[in-house]
Amino acid sequence: MQCPCHNPRVVAFAAALALIGILDTAPDILISRQLAATAHLAVGDVITLATTPTGGRSSSFRVAGIYEPTPDPMRFTAQRIEGRMHLPDLLTLVTDPHDPASADAIGSINVALAPGTDPAAFAHDITAGAPTVAVRPTSRPPQDDPFAVLDRFHLAISVVTMFGATAFLLALMVIRAEERRETVAILRLVGIAPRSLLTSVAIEGLMIAIGGALFGVALAFATEGLINRFFQARYDTALVFIRVTGPLAMKAVAIAAPLGVLAGIAASWTLLRGSVLALFRR
């Protein structure tokens, strides 16, 4: 009787069964979108992971899904080539057979606290009981938060920019005031009260400032999408880099408005307070 192993159909059937066996037994893994794109992987693919560059201690995993890594602003330039698997599967993969203790070693434990629990106090308690363990609340106090520092940095830049913009606004208002020197002189001569003129100047400054601020806010809204899309493409991340919010827009207008009024009044002060006849002189 001929050995069935010589029958090509039998061999193919056996290989198919073996493959199905692998598919059935291979544990699931989720891979990041970036990994899937780089390695041209799709859901259902079977991949082999090894813990050494030479491929030693490898295991097969089935891609059960592709996820978008949570953007991390501290690592936004890093290529998120990563995957997620069940902890027992990971431990099976990385356990050093010569070191049994490594089967029970993990890198970190994430703890969700009951509402109202103070993370700092909890961290202190753990540290007291296990001094070799580093315990860190995920929400950093301001003195440890690099983004609080960046916030202050951005604020400083904004303040400087406002000074520059104010000088610009003042220069324009001065020119406008000079243009209307004769008009103002005539109005004062015919008896229009300086207060009325001051009011009109203040309103004009307010309108220019608010108009400019609203234009700026509209520009910010319009470019927000562009800037985010550019950097998201550049760094292949879902991180949002700029977010223009309603309160922020209102803050911008609220700062611009009094600046505009003050600039208008300051620029027109000599016209409204000086001698009428002096205004007619060239």
Next chain:
Amino acid sequence: MVAEARHVTRTFPMAAGAVTALSDVSMTIEPGDYVAITGPSGCGKSTLLHLIGCVDTPTSGSILFEGRDVAALTESARSRIRLTRIGFVFQRFFLLPMLKASENIELPQSEAGVGVADRRTRTRELLDYVGLGDRGDHLPSQLSGGEMQRVAIARALANRPVLLVADEPTGELDETTGEHVAALFDRVHADGTAILLVTHNPTLAARATRRLSMKSGHLVA
């Protein structure tokens, strides 16, 4: 002949429809002429003056200045003619406010390449000529209207032009001051410079040796 207008027409395209400011106007200016053009507002006096002064070009017809067709010249060439052969006096003086009277007079000389020493000498002469020998260091804001116009006349004469062109030179001046300026024009004329001026002032117009009248874009006399 200093300047000649041959069947000149000037039309301005406007949103509401083209406006013909000058229609088939011909005239000549000879060396030593003193020509005054009068007429109601909007009759085309200033337009004609601008064309002969090489500040503008005609829509049809030709303007010849010392035999050259102005329209055929480049703007640079026309600019050169205005600098060295024509002197302009404006109704609103248009002195540079940040320059002293003497510096305003030196400006066209500097542009014409006259050396510093020659400029200064010529400027002193001109200030004396217009009766402002002691006001050369004053800014325009420190001069009266009549004084400013005299400085403007001195500036116009700086490069010894063959033709002095004046657009309502006494328009912003009172009668007495206007008389002084008119007397200055007489002196300029007497010294051989041709003058073409546009004016509403009948007293000033009466001093001219030739008076032309315009109406609705045409010369009527």
Next chain:
Amino acid sequence: MTPLQLAWRTTTRYRVRAMLAIAGVTVIGALLFDMLLLSHGLLLSFADLLNSEGFEVRVLAREGFARVPIPDSQTIADAIARLPSVADVAQITLTLAEGRADQKPPRRLTLVGRALSTTRDAATGCEVEINHVLGRALDIGPGSTFRLTPMPSADAATAMPPVDCHVTAFADFGFNASSDATALVSMAEYRRLVAQEHVDAEVILVALKAGSDAAAVTREIGTLRPDVHAYSNEEVVAQFNRNGFAYFRQISGVLSALTTAFAFLLIATLLTVSINQRLGEIAALRALGIARRRIAAMLLWESALLVGAGAVLALPVGGVLAVGLDRILRQMPSLPERLHFFVFEPRALIVHIAVFVVTAAAAAVYPIWLASTLPIASTLRREVI
């Protein structure tokens, strides 16, 4: 009168607006200058810090800069030390520890073990060099004694007993943050403190002989021992530039562009408005025969005077601003105390000047076009009306 003289007279006549324009350009120029300092400042400072340590090459177990023990580090260090270009090799390992002194609360610190190829590594009792932060925290200095309790990783067999250590000197640890406490012992002493016979270094630092090529030595090490990763200081800086520095490079680029655009807008708008006020004057000048070229030159000089004055004043203002901004950014946690974000380099000054030269020219383009193409006759007519 030259175009420059005319421009100067115009600028000084309209003194208030000129001063405001210069003030605006100064403030914006200061910001631009600072962004130019920031664009490379951190890299320059980081490179300086690396080079000041005296070692030109770093050897690690893995790609990237994660600290894991280098297997068989002593053998590797000995092999590297034998390379002809190598002057010295330092093996470094670190662990957490706690220091205590009389009446003072305990202080967490980093315990550094170091072995130099050029000096004998022997345990001679716990002799320690400490930094000033630890000295202030425990009120100790050279000659003092304090108790040191090593706290190695969780897989240590036993808890470490405290050891009395003798402070021999203050030491400066270049990459320490302002609040980092550090103590340095010999590698032999370190092994004794953590009760391990054999400790592999986490990083091997290589000092080269004068005139040696760090890149060549890095390649030699790679050939000698392909199982480790060697980086020259230039390569470390380049990696830092690609990853850690990205935010500052981006923001300095964005703000540089914005400030340049702002300065351009400021001057172009002011000049244009100023020209519109003086159309009659300019038409009269053209009627008098003053060439367009001369008027254009005058306007260009007006722009240059405003922008130039602002750009020059921007330098000292930018310097002061840079100190303030640097102070803010250096509040970042765990930042080496000697690292700065704003560092002067001649390139920043050259770019600053070049940007403002171009800005002055560009801002004058539209006003020059206005003045050069204005219809003389109709402008004169309109001015009379």
